[in-house]
Amino acid sequence: xxxxxxxxxxxxxxxxxxxxxxxxxxxxxxxxxxxxxxxxxxxxxxxxxxxxxxxxxxxxxxxxxxxxxxxxxxxxxxxxxxxxxxxxxxxxxxxxxxxxxxxxxxxxxxxxxxxxxxxxxxxxxxxxxxxxxxxxxxxxxxxxxxxxxxxxxxxxxxxxxxxxxxxxxxxxxxxxxxxxxxxxxxxxxxxxxxxxxxxxxxxxxxxxxxxxxxxxxxxxxxxxxxxxxxxxxxxxxxxxxxxxx
Amino acid sequence: xxxxxxxxxxxxxxxxxxxxxxxxxxxxxxxxxxxxxxxxxxxxxxxxxxxxxxxxxxxxxxxxxxxxxxxxxxxxxxxxxxxxxxxxxxxxxxxxxxxxxxxxxxxxx
Numbered sequence: 001x002x003x004x005x006x007x008x009x010x011x012x013x014x015x016x017x018x019x020x021x022x023x024x025x026x027x028x029x030x031x032x033x034x035x036x037x038x039x040x041x042x043x044x045x046x047x048x049x050x051x052x053x054x055x056x057x058x059x060x061x062x063x064x065x066x067x068x069x070x071x072x073x074x075x076x077x078x079x080x081x082x083x084x085x086x087x088x089x090x091x092x093x094x095x096x097x098x099x100x101x102x103x104x105x106x107x108x109x110x111x112x113x114x115x116x117x118x119x120x121x122x123x124x125x126x127x128x129x130x131x132x133x134x135x136x137x138x139x140x141x142x143x144x145x146x147x148x149x150x151x152x153x154x155x156x157x158x159x160x161x162x163x164x165x166x167x168x169x170x171x172x173x174x175x176x177x178x179x180x181x182x183x184x185x186x187x188x189x190x191x192x193x194x195x196x197x198x199x200x201x202x203x204x205x206x207x208x209x210x211x212x213x214x215x216x217x218x219x220x221x222x223x224x225x226x227x228x229x230x231x232x233x234x235x236x237x238x239x240x241x242x243x244x245x
Numbered sequence: 246x247x248x249x250x251x252x253x254x255x256x257x258x259x260x261x262x263x264x265x266x267x268x269x270x271x272x273x274x275x276x277x278x279x280x281x282x283x284x285x286x287x288x289x290x291x292x293x294x295x296x297x298x299x300x301x302x303x304x305x306x307x308x309x310x311x312x313x314x315x316x317x318x319x320x321x322x323x324x325x326x327x328x329x330x331x332x333x334x335x336x337x338x339x340x341x342x343x344x345x346x347x348x349x350x351x352x353x354x
Contacts, residue, residue, distance in 0.1 A: 022299030026288075027247045029306045031255035033281045036310070038259025040278045043271065056326070 113231035130214035148198030280309035
């Protein structure tokens with residue numbers, strides 16, 4: 001195009017107006033070409049990046065693949081939700097079971113005298129200066145206390161549990177084979193007024209102690225009785241659990 | 246000189262405002278560009294052969310570009326999207342012929 005003036009000059013010198021108009025038209029046309037070229041090149045770059053120049057069938061295939069994948073992932077989400085629900089359900093169940101077991105364990109530990117306990121109850125002292133009180137009195141006392149709802153009992157430092165025995169004779173009382181000396185201190189945890197009442201009922205512990213010469217009892221209701229002594233866990237040699245019916 | 250400057254001005258405008266072209270023009274613009282290129286090379290050939298005419302150049306440039314785009318548009322409407330290939334082949338051959346003629350004229354070979 002550079003050579004245009006050289007070749008065109010003689011031909012168009014006679015009509016400069018037409019020549020300049022033609023020049024402007026060509027210039028505008030070429031500007032349009034440049035614009036189209038640049039636009040197309042830029043658009044093509046963007047389209048390539050966006051996969052938009054894919055043919056319709058390819059796009060359809062891609063769409064199908066993506067739809068399949070999406071379906072797959074959706075079902076996976078559902079599966080995982082179900083699993084999550086199951087797992088959390090199981091966890092809740094396990095928590096409930098563990099809580100149950102823990103409460104049971106606590107109850108059994110108190111019942112077996114394996115842990116120190118504290119709570120409202122009564123504190124009694126049996127005085128027996130003449131040594132007339134025998135083991136039967138203690139057995140009766142424990143019986144009465146349990147009947148009145150005592151949850152934990154201790155006699156002169158010996159924790160009273162299911163397997164505790166009272167043997168010996170007056171002045172040589174054996175609680176679970178352990179000798180105890182007068183004055184005997186008996187602690188019981190339970191509703192203190194009920195326990196004290198149970199001791200004082202006619203023909204009860206207080207009355208039967210009064211029948212022994214020289215013996216006396218002092219009962220005090222306490223807001224907080226502490227039983228520190230624990231019993232050793234009994235080993236079961238013969239008894240075996242059987243399936244519950 | 247003016248034509249070179251305006252060509253680069255057009256390129257500059259296209260770079261600056263490329264987003265001004267709607268997305269839906271995507272199938273037509275390349276055909277229009279092919280037609281425009283064909284017209285430009287044809288014009289250059291005519292110039293070298295001494296048969297150049299302003300009016301013919303401008304009209305053929307615009308009509309070729311518009312017709313190429315229209316042809317593709319019609320092809321898409323008729324369900325023959327591959328008509329774009331026909332347009333590309335036709336203009337490609339013509340561009341080659343024009344370039345060959347220019348080469349022959351310039352190098353006499």
